[in-house]
Amino acid sequence: xxxxxxxxxxxEVAAAVAVLLGGTLSPAAERPGxxxxxxxxxxxxxxxxxxxxxxxxxxxxxxxxQVMVLRHFQHAGGxxxxxxxxxxxxxxxxRGVGGRLLxxxxxxxxxxxxYRVQLTSNxxxxxxxxxxxxxxxxxxxxxxxxxx
Numbered sequence: 001x002x003x004x005x006x007x008x009x010x011x012e013v014a015a016a017v018a019v020l021l022g023g024t025l026s027p028a029a030e031r032p033g034x035x036x037x038x039x040x041x042x043x044x045x046x047x048x049x050x051x052x053x054x055x056x057x058x059x060x061x062x063x064x065x066q067v068m069v070l071r072h073f074q075h076a077g078g079x080x081x082x083x084x085x086x087x088x089x090x091x092x093x094x095r096g097v098g099g100r101l102l103x104x105x106x107x108x109x110x111x112x113x114x115y116r117v118q119l120t121s122n123x124x125x126x127x128x129x130x131x132x133x134x135x136x137x138x139x140x141x142x143x144x145x146x147x148x
Contacts, residue, residue: 003097005104008052008064013038015061016054023087025122041066049112050081053104055088055097063088065101069112081109083119086128102135120145 008016013035021027031037042052048069055063066084071077083105088097109117120143121128129139 002057003062003100004056005053005100006056007046008042008054010039012054012061013042016052016064019061019064019087019089020085022089025124049079051108052085053101053108055101057092057097062092063097063101065105067105067108069109069114075115078116079112079114081105081112081114081117083117086119098131099135 014032017030017032017035017038021030021032024030045052045066045068050067050069053065053067054061055065065086068082068084070080070082072080083102086098086101088101106117119132119137121132133139
């Protein structure tokens, strides 16, 4: 099956949120009944040079990835792409969907002039860590988060 990866369209928000809900570790934090909130996030991401990418098989959304572009103070103000919300529907994992999402995210980052792509992955997601390492990502830093 071929996989198409492209930016999210307004009418696809509910399907993308369903994929997100299938993979998130914090489903209670989501509001699937408020698609406008997710669309605003996608629009703001695009306005800043990034995109919410969706992976489609036979026209059906089976994966997503948010690519945020931000300017670092270091590297002379160079641009970095931060990947968030990388999710592939459980029944489509292991079929190349995630790899295609990463390829598209990296291509977007190159087009925007980013010098690096980075992401964090929850410590419990051991399979995801293997996936990222197989795609050339290294566990070079230790991340910290604090809920507000």
